[in-house]
Amino acid sequence: MVKLTLKKVIVKRSAKKLTIRATLKVNDKAPKRGSKITFKFKGKKYIGKTNAKGVAKITVKKSILKKLKKGKKVTYTATYSKVTKKVTVKVRK
Structure with missing residues (x-):
């Protein structure tokens, strides 16, 4: 059984x-x-x-972070097989 954690x-x-x-x-x-x-993340x-x-990392660039609205939550997904x-990302000021 495979377990994916975020x-x-x-x-x-x-x-x-x-x-x-x-x-x-x-x-x-x-x-x-x-x-x-x-x-x-955000459609990309x-x-x-x-x-x-067993840890995979990705980096989201500043240009994409600038487009996010403060106080909102953005959902991202991770898929293996x-x-x-x-999980949600909360955007602060």
Whole structure:
């Protein structure tokens, strides 16, 4: 059984970048290395590859963060195979 874990994120509109992480584990113990995880943020697809600890990271650029409205929540998704998780990002001033 594969487990995909995401965390809620708070970001400022003025931030230089936003880093989103997802953890992929097999049987709730062993990390899965070298797997591709597809992220969707504001309609754009990003692909991250898991490291030895099973963590995949992507970076959202400042140009996209500037377009977000302060005080709102934005939902992003991470998908591996048939497992999909949704989490919100809260946008601060």
